[in-house]
Amino acid sequence: MSINYDKLTDKKIAVLISGGVDSGVVTHLLCSHGLKPDLYYIKIGMEGEDSNCSAEEDIELSTATAHKYGLKLQVVDLQQEYWERVVSYAIQRVKQGLTPNPDVMCNKLIKFGAFEEKIGHQYDIIATGHYATIYEQDGLYYLGTAVDPVKDQTDFLAQLSYAQISKLVCPLGPLMKEQVRQIALDAHLPSARRKDSQGICFLGKINYNDFLRKFLGEQEGKIIDIETNRILGTHKGFWFHTIGQRKGLRLAGGPWFVVKKNVRKNIIFVARGWDTQLQYGHLIKLSDFHAITQPLALKEGESTDITFKIRHIDHFMHGTITCEQGLYVIHSPQPVQGIAPGQFGCVYDKDMRYMIGSGEITI
Secondary structure, eight states: OOOOGGGGTTSOEEEEOOSSHHHHHHHHHHHHTTOOOEEEEEEOSOOSTTOOOOOHHHHHHHHHHHHHHTOOEEEEEOHHHHIIIIIHHHHHHHHTTOOOOHHHHHIIIIIIIIHHHHTGGGOSEEEOOOSOEEEEETTEEEEEOOSOTTTOOGGGGTTOOHHHHHTEEOTTTTSOHHHHHHHHHHTTOTTTTOOOOOSOTTTTTSOHHHHHHHHHOOOOEEEEETTTOOEEEEESOGGGOOTTOOTTOOOSSOOEEEEEEETTTTEEEEEESTTOGGGEEEEEEEEEEEESSSOOOOOTTOEEEEEEESSSOSSOEEEEEEEETTEEEEEEEEEEEOOOBTBEEEEEETTSSBEEEEEEEEO
């Protein structure tokens, strides 16, 4: 699905630029179609004396891109909003034994929330480097999937509102990642050879466990084999572990997977073996379901065919969704590994064309 740049001619456009190759290509594509967007670098994250997270390189590359195309660049400091809305959310969820997704909430509350409140409301269009598509059908806007299934990032946009997606443009959605990289090289973009960023949005370069240790400390607890009830070792706090986790357990005779947590007693339960069914499930319960464009209008007991994701992975899974006792429940014919409460279950139409909505995975 190509972008109709002609429809953007008379629009006031803001680009959220990160200093990476993707947002750099977005800027190039808009300018190559005769458009002159304003560039905004959103400053967030954890900067301080004990942090190695720095925005200097990001801003330097964003500035170079702005100069290349003769555009205005403004750095927008949203660090306070970040702490109040995203970091606090993550810490509280972890304390409850859940596995939060701060990247999803960052997009909802900061990049398309606080930015909109402060600056974005002055613009008709917000363009980003997300691998997604926005398409219009029968007068309604839909959050569509990307052409590149491996890079598809609609799950990161799962909690956006209809108002937020209705002014969003994602020029990279119709492109494969290798095409984007080649465009950057051909255009001699400052960020053309920069590696793709990894890790969690609000942490930047900070290790996730270091972040948790700083705010929640350490507390020794038992690691127990759920099948034999045998104590296998100790851990430094349930908050360092998530359902489905394999690495970092420091247990012999594995592989071992985290399959359950007892938050009150600070116990981690594990199961051994790649084929252990204890790390898999077929039912995924979603609370507070958030529909984007149209409601998922299922009556009690009704179901419909869907595709879904429960984390950022490179493929979609097929299943059905049913309304059961006020919750939407995904039924998967294939076993699903690592169903972690606190993450978001993202629901798409059966043809993987657009996202219907998302809900927080619950027990």
